[in-house]
Amino acid sequence: MQVSFQYAAQLAGAAGCDGETRDIDPGTSLLAALTQLAQSHNSLYTDLLFSEDGQLCSSTLIAIDNVQINTASPPTLDTDCTVTIITPMSGG
Amino acid sequence: MTTPRTELTDEERAIYSWQLDVPGMGEEGQLKLRNSTALVSRVGGLGGPLAFQLVAAGFGKVILAHGGTIKPSDLNRQIAMNYEGIGSSRVISARDTLQRFNPNVEIEIEDANISEGNAAELVSRADIVFDAAPLFEERFLLNRECVAQNKPMIDCAMYNMEGQVIPIIPGQTACLNCIIPDLPTHWKRRFPVIGAVSSMVANIGALEGIKLIAGFGTVQAGHIIFVDTVNMTLQKIATRKNPDCTICGKDASHA
Numbered sequence: 246m247q248v249s250f251q252y253a254a255q256l257a258g259a260a261g262c263d264g265e266t267r268d269i270d271p272g273t274s275l276l277a278a279l280t281q282l283a284q285s286h287n288s289l290y291t292d293l294l295f296s297e298d299g300q301l302c303s304s305t306l307i308a309i310d311n312v313q314i315n316t317a318s319p320p321t322l323d324t325d326c327t328v329t330i331i332t333p334m335s336g337g
Numbered sequence: 338m339t340t341p342r343t344e345l346t347d348e349e350r351a352i353y354s355w356q357l358d359v360p361g362m363g364e365e366g367q368l369k370l371r372n373s374t375a376l377v378s379r380v381g382g383l384g385g386p387l388a389f390q391l392v393a394a395g396f397g398k399v400i401l402a403h404g405g406t407i408k409p410s411d412l413n414r415q416i417a418m419n420y421e422g423i424g425s426s427r428v429i430s431a432r433d434t435l436q437r438f439n440p441n442v443e444i445e446i447e448d449a450n451i452s453e454g455n456a457a458e459l460v461s462r463a464d465i466v467f468d469a470a471p472l473f474e475e476r477f478l479l480n481r482e483c484v485a486q487n488k489p490m491i492d493c494a495m496y497n498m499e500g501q502v503i504p505i506i507p508g509q510t511a512c513l514n515c516i517i518p519d520l521p522t523h524w525k526r527r528f529p530v531i532g533a534v535s536s537m538v539a540n541i542g543a544l545e546g547i548k549l550i551a552g553f554g555t556v557q558a559g560h561i562i563f564v565d566t567v568n569m570t571l572q573k574i575a576t577r578k579n580p581d582c583t584i585c586g587k588d589a590s591h592a
Contacts, residue, residue: 253563254496255523263567293523304521306561306574313516313561313577329574331563333521334496335476336383336469337528337535 246271246325250282253331256305259289275309275319275328276301293332306331341372342397349441353395361553367395373550374398376463378451378479380431382414382535383493383542384469389417390543391467392435392442396550399435402447402459403428414532451475456482465546466490468513469539473520480505480513484585489549493542497529500538502562503576504545507585510559511576514584534566 251264269278279301283291296302301316308329314320322328345364350357353367375396377388380403391399407415407422407430417431428446436444447455451470460466460482468479468490476492483490484507492503492513505512541562548554561574580586 253499253565255528257499258497263565289523302522304517304519306516308574311573312575313511315577315579329563329572331501331561332496333473333517333524334494334499334501334528335471335473335524336379336494337381337471337526337530 246322248278248322248325249327251327251329253329254334255332256290256293256330259293260286269322271323272321274321275307275314278322278328294330304333306333342368344368345371349395352439352441356394359553362551366551366553369551370395370547371397373464374400374462375465375467375546375550376400376402376459377467377469378475379403379470380415380417380428381411381469381471382416382530382532383495383539384467385415385417385431385539386536387467387469387493387539387543388431388435389438390540391546392439392444394543394547395439396442398443398445400445400447400459400463401428401431401435402449402451402455403431404449414530414535416532416536451479453478457486460486460488463488465550467542467546468492469542471526473517473524476513481584483507484512484589489546491542491546491549493538495530495535495538498531498534498566500534500541500564500566502538502542502545502557502564504549504556504558504560504562506558511578512582512585515579515582515586516561516576518579518582537566538564 248269249266252260257263307314310326375391377384380388380401407418407427417434422430428448432444432446456478468476470476487507490505494501549556563572
């Protein structure tokens with residue numbers, strides 16, 4: 246299946262693009278998909294997405310098809326979808 | 338406490354005549370704005386133009402909270418201030434700019450950023466709170482007080498060519514802590530942004546607050562309004578209320 250990953254804020258800078266699409270097997274967990282994806286990116290990408298214990302970073306907003314997910318229990322990916330990832334931003 | 342106004346003055350009808358014709362606004366909506374107080378946390382690149390729009394729209398009172406003095410690096414985006422004010426108080430400069438623009442609005446200032454020492458008192462004086470602060474500690478404090486005092490908060494943020502606005506209604510929507518439960522470890526205080534982006538995000542935030550107070554349109558409560566100005570797209574992301582949130586969850590002391 247096709248999963249589009251959309252990057253925003255610092256993560257877009259770390260990825261060097263605002264998104265990419267990958268072929269992913271149905272039933273793959275979001276955590277596994279992002280872990281695999283991180284292998285093709287730099288260390289900042291990994292640092293922004295994952296905490297030291299390898300779990301998804303709680304302060305990064307992740308949404309699937311425009312619905313925020315619980316990063317503490319990331320879902321599996323079963324159909325074509327868009328994963329939006331927004332790292333924290335603020336005023337100034 | 339002042340008695341709520343039941344009628345607009347002729348001068349107010351003249352000033353706001355164009356927006357009185359906006360469907361849903363009318364004199365009733367305008368009076369709701371006139372009888373409301375908004376707190377704006379920080380009046381920099383986001384909060385300055387946001388406060389500008391609240392003053393232009395005719396809120397009765399706007400409270401501006403911002404510490405520090407104007408630096409040259411503020412002036413690509415902090416349009417409530419100006420070059421002549423470099424070295425002087427940010428919030429006084431912003432107040433003077435806004436007061437000149439609309440002398441009918443009462444503008445109060447707090448020459449300090451949101452802190453444990455002033456957050457509760459400032460939020461208690463407002464009907465709606467606009468968060469445009471850079472530091473997450475300030476934003477979390479404001480969120481905590483808004484939840485505790487059941488006040489709506491419009492959280493505004495930006496980075497590079499992107500921005501987001503989160504209308505938060507305690508008891509109904511996710512709070513800021515549901516969305517960002519921890520201090521970000523890799524966020525940097527200085528980040529890239531163009532003033533036109535911060536103003537656009539500010540205007541979206543102001544509009545959400547104006548609609549909420551005046552009582553028309555659809556406030557995007559429970560959503561993040563995400564704007565990407567590189568591709569000129571606007572996206573609405575449904576937020577997730579965390580039942581275990583330490584601020585608004587079932588066991589939180591402030592809920």
